Amino acid sequence: MSAFRYLAQNWPxxxxxxxxxxxxxxxxxxxxxxxxxxxxxxxxxxxxxxxxQALVGITxxxxxxxxIAVIALIFAYTGIGARTAIIALSIYGIVPILFNxxxxxxxVPAEMLEAAMGVGMTPVQVLLHVELPxxxxxxxxxxxxxxxxxxxxxxxxxxxxxxxxxDIIFVGLSVVRPDMIVAGTLLVAGLAILSxxxxxxxxxxxxxxxxxxxx
Amino acid sequence: MPVIELREVTxxxxxxxxxxxxxxxxxxxxxxxxxxxxxxxxTTTLKMINRLIEPTSGDIRIDGRSIxxxxxxxxxxxxxxxxxxxxxxxxxxxxxxxxxxxxxxxxDRKRIRARxxxxxxxxxxxxVEYLDRYPNELSGGERQRVGVARxxxxxxxxxxMDEPFGAxxxxxxxxxxxxxxxxxxxxxxxxxxxxxxxxxxxxxxxxIAIMRDGHLVQMDATHELLEHxxxxxxxxxxxxxxSAEQLLLSRAARYVDTAFVVMSTEQMRRGGGSSGNAPLIxxxxxxxxxxxxxxxxxxxxxxxxxxxCAFETVSGNGTLLEVVRTLLESGxxxxxxxxxDGGVLGTLSMPMIVRIMEGGLQ
Numbered sequence: 051m052s053a054f055r056y057l058a059q060n061w062p063x064x065x066x067x068x069x070x071x072x073x074x075x076x077x078x079x080x081x082x083x084x085x086x087x088x089x090x091x092x093x094x095x096x097x098x099x100x101x102x103q104a105l106v107g108i109t110x111x112x113x114x115x116x117x118i119a120v121i122a123l124i125f126a127y128t129g130i131g132a133r134t135a136i137i138a139l140s141i142y143g144i145v146p147i148l149f150n151x152x153x154x155x156x157x158v159p160a161e162m163l164e165a166a167m168g169v170g171m172t173p174v175q176v177l178l179h180v181e182l183p184x185x186x187x188x189x190x191x192x193x194x195x196x197x198x199x200x201x202x203x204x205x206x207x208x209x210x211x212x213x214x215x216x217d218i219i220f221v222g223l224s225v226v227r228p229d230m231i232v233a234g235t236l237l238v239a240g241l242a243i244l245s246x247x248x249x250x251x252x253x254x255x256x257x258x259x260x261x262x263x264x265x
Numbered sequence: 266m267p268v269i270e271l272r273e274v275t276x277x278x279x280x281x282x283x284x285x286x287x288x289x290x291x292x293x294x295x296x297x298x299x300x301x302x303x304x305x306x307x308t309t310t311l312k313m314i315n316r317l318i319e320p321t322s323g324d325i326r327i328d329g330r331s332i333x334x335x336x337x338x339x340x341x342x343x344x345x346x347x348x349x350x351x352x353x354x355x356x357x358x359x360x361x362x363x364x365x366x367x368x369x370x371x372x373d374r375k376r377i378r379a380r381x382x383x384x385x386x387x388x389x390x391x392x393v394e395y396l397d398r399y400p401n402e403l404s405g406g407e408r409q410r411v412g413v414a415r416x417x418x419x420x421x422x423x424x425x426m427d428e429p430f431g432a433x434x435x436x437x438x439x440x441x442x443x444x445x446x447x448x449x450x451x452x453x454x455x456x457x458x459x460x461x462x463x464x465x466x467x468x469x470x471x472x473i474a475i476m477r478d479g480h481l482v483q484m485d486a487t488h489e490l491l492e493h494x495x496x497x498x499x500x501x502x503x504x505x506x507x508s509a510e511q512l513l514l515s516r517a518a519r520y521v522d523t524a525f526v527v528m529s530t531e532q533m534r535r536g537g538g539s540s541g542n543a544p545l546i547x548x549x550x551x552x553x554x555x556x557x558x559x560x561x562x563x564x565x566x567x568x569x570x571x572x573x574c575a576f577e578t579v580s581g582n583g584t585l586l587e588v589v590r591t592l593l594e595s596g597x598x599x600x601x602x603x604x605x606d607g608g609v610l611g612t613l614s615m616p617m618i619v620r621i622m623e624g625g626l627q
Contacts, residue, residue, distance in 0.1 A: 065566030165352040168317055168425075169365050169415070183356045258356035260399030 052229035055235060064218065068237060071214035074132055074207065075129040075200045078139030080197055086144045089188075090151025091177065102152045109149035115166060117142055117203040125210045136211030138201060150192025154185035190253040194246055201242045205234070215241075267514055268293045269314060269423065269455065274323035276479075280510070280621055283309045287480035291472075295423075296456040297448060298470035298487075299464065300502075306458045306479040311425050314457060327423070340441050345416030345424040346456070349432045352412055353400040359385070359411050360396040377522030384414040389444065406437040410444065414492045417452075426458045428496045430465070463503060467491065475499055488506045488514055499501055512622055517588050518581030520621050521602045547601060547609050554578060554601060554609065568598050576601050585621070 117138075124138040143145040143241025158181050166176040182189070192227055215234050222230025269291040276284040281606075284306040293296045299307035312318040313325060316337040325332050332340055346352075353362050363384055364377040366544035370379070383394040388410040402407055409429060416424055430438045444467060449456065460466055466473050467487055474484040491514060494500040527547045548555040556573030577591050577600045588600050592615055602610045 152523065161352065162354070164317060164344070164346055165354070166350070168315060168341060168346040168352075170338050170340075170369055171365075172338055175369070180354060180356075258399070260357065260401055262353045 053232035056227075056229045056233045057237075064233070065137040065214050067240075070132070070212075071201075071204055071216075071241070074139065074148060074204050074214055075197070078143055078200050078204075079193075079197055081136075081140035082143035083145055083193060085140075086147030086151055086196075087194070090148050090155060091146075092194055094155040099156065102156055104238075105152050106149060106156070109145050109152070112145045113149070113183055115142075117199070118206055121203075121207055121210060126184070132212045134210045135181065135204060135207035135214075136148065139200050142203060145199050146195040146199065147189070147192040150188045150195075151185065154188035155181055155186075158184050167179050168189055172253065184261070187253065187257045187261060190249060190256060192250045194253070195265075197245050197249060198242050201238060205238050227231075269457065270326045270329075271310070271313075272324045272326070274310070274313060274320050274325060276306070276313065276318060277321045282479050284313070284320070287476075287479070287481055289474055289481055289484060291455065291457055291474075293455045294453040295471035296458055296469055297472045297474060298466040299457065299459045299474050299476060300460065300466045300470075301482075302502075303461060304478075305476040307476050309429055310476070311427055311457055311459050315344045315346060315425055316343035316422075317341075335531075342419065343421055343423075345419075345421040347412050347416045347424065347426040347429045349428055353408055353415070355400050358397050358399055359390075359403070361413060361416075363415045363418050365415060370419060380418060381414075383416055385411075387417070387448070388414045388415075404437075405433050406441055409433060409441055413445070422455055424454045424456045426456060426626040428459055428461070429586075431460070431462075435460070438465075445469065465546055467503075475502060483488060486487065509622065513589070514584045516581065517579060517583050517585050517602055517613060518604070518610055520585060520618075521612040521613055522617055525557070525609070525612060527609055543555055548573060551611070552607050554603070554607075557599065557601065557612065574598065580605070585613075585618060589615070589618055590592070 074202055089105075090102075092098065120137065120142045121138040124134050124141070128134045129136060162180060162184070163176060166180045173181060204212070204214050205216035205219060208220050209213055215237050218234035218237075219231050222228070222234060270287045271287050271291075274284055274287045277280065277511040286491060287306070287310060289310075291523045299310055301307050308317055313320050314327075314332070316332060316335075319333050340571050342551060354365070357365070360378065360381045364372075368375045368379060378396075385392040385395055390407060390410055395403075395407070395411070400411070403411065412429065416426075430441050433441060446469060458466075460469075470487045472484065473487050473490050475482040477492070477498060483490060483499050485493070490499070491503065494503060507567045525547050527549060530548050547557045554576075556576055558573060575597055577597050577603055578593055579588050588602070591600055592598075592613075599612050599614045601612050604610050
């Protein structure tokens with residue numbers, strides 16, 4: 051209960067931390083999504099598919115790298131501030147998106163691509179009208195993973211002076227205020243749950259009903 | 266409508282030759298089957314016609330124009346392409362699938378909808394029921410009909426069909442084949458149809474091109490091919506189908522049942538209606554055949570017209586297949602086979618033809 055009291059009494063400050071957190075995550079997710087899509091599409095084009103296959107292995111393994119390691123490494127180059135956090139989150143967040151984009155695009159059956167070319171689609175039309183719609187489910191799943199990861203990892207980014215909800219938890223830790231630690235944690239968890247639910251809704255709308263298994 | 270000519274067409278993959286100096290003229294308005302064992306180059310040949318595969322050398326012409334000089338995308342949009350059921354886009358509705366090519370061609374939404382409705386009607390699917398369904402809500406046979414409708418969407422002169430019914434169970438495959446034959450008899454497209462199913466080839470093909478190891482072994486009208494296989498390979502490939510087809514394509518006169526007597530209706534009216542041991546009496550007045558009477562049903566009769574069974578007359582020069590077709594279409598039990606002068610040669614019925622085939626195939 052004291053966590054809620056803390057939130058109510060410190061709302062303007064908490065609100066500022068929340069918006070810092072959101073913009074940090076938002077910027078990073080955008081960069082990850084765009085670069086993940088671009089790289090994923092690029093490395094699944096004819097002639098580059100082997101690179102794509104290698105990427106599935108690499109990105110699969112890369113998900114095991116601890117987020118703090120990436121933040122620390124970027125910190126060594128860019129120093130204190132939100133910029134370090136955004137760069138680190140962007141790089142870290144590419145991994146699940148790239149993994150899902152590449153593996154889903156590689157899974158589009160060759161006959162499907164041939165049918166698309168056979169009816170006279172240009173390579174760009176094949177990508178936009180066939181490949182991406184067929185991969186949509188998996189791509190949005192990757193995006194959901196990245197958003198959840200980024201929201202929690204952005205908390206840790208407080209240690210490099212990036213601000214955000216992590217500040218509340220870390221301050222709570224140093225002054226031994228469990229109510230602050232719980233309050234910060236609740237906000238981070240709530241944010242993650244809400245955004246994931248939102249993306250689940252998006253997913254239902256971008257994935258064709260024809261691709262959803264009907265019993 | 267287009268004729269497709271392949272001249273000295275070769276396709277090599279590394280040091281493997283998939284198609285070797287293939288020269289073939291595919292006539293217009295007809296169904297030409299590319300038939301052969303797997304790996305014979307038939308699918309490669311098909312895909313070279315819409316440039317999904319580019320030949321290593323040689324020339325392919327449609328209506329005298331070399332396709333190498335055409336824009337591949339435009340070429341493909343002008344040719345209908347039907348493949349196994351996987352060819353439907355699962356994320357599009359039936360309407361979306363049928364409308365794929367029209368959309369690429371920039372038709373407006375209303376025109377696409379109207380065309381989709383028209384084509385569903387053509388392939389015997391109710392538009393209101395099917396337009397908004399997804400492929401995973403259709404049976405295999407329905408998917409294939411939609412696949413054919415999609416290929417016809419922009420009214421192409423040429424249809425390329427790559428084992429379109431291959432993934433369908435035998436019973437539904439037969440009904441799809443009948444559906445396709447009916448459709449083709451209305452539309453008269455130039456169809457190139459790849460299959461490895463000999464029965465399907467003989468049933469659907471006006472012409473059959475048999476391929477082996479990338480070479481053309483024989484290209485002929487279907488009945489020519491069955492009657493005069495070029496070599497042992499063709500004979501063996503056609504195998505049992507050939508004997509069955511050959512039987513059906515041989516002259517009806519050879520197989521008629523001659524156990525009958527002919528008498529006039531006048532004779533019968535007078536009470537002479539005994540056929541002795543023959544099972545059948547054929548009644549005629551002068552040149553006109555009135556009908557026939559099965560033995561036992563009637564020996565004498567005041568009004569034979571009432572007891573007479575309806576019948577069909579077929580020419581003895583026709584094939585057994587024509588007799589079968591006549592019987593099936595008319596629903597009659599028996600056909601009376603006549604010579605060109607109108608003389609009665611005998612009769613044929615379905616059970617008899619079945620017995621002939623059983624005997625002939627052993």
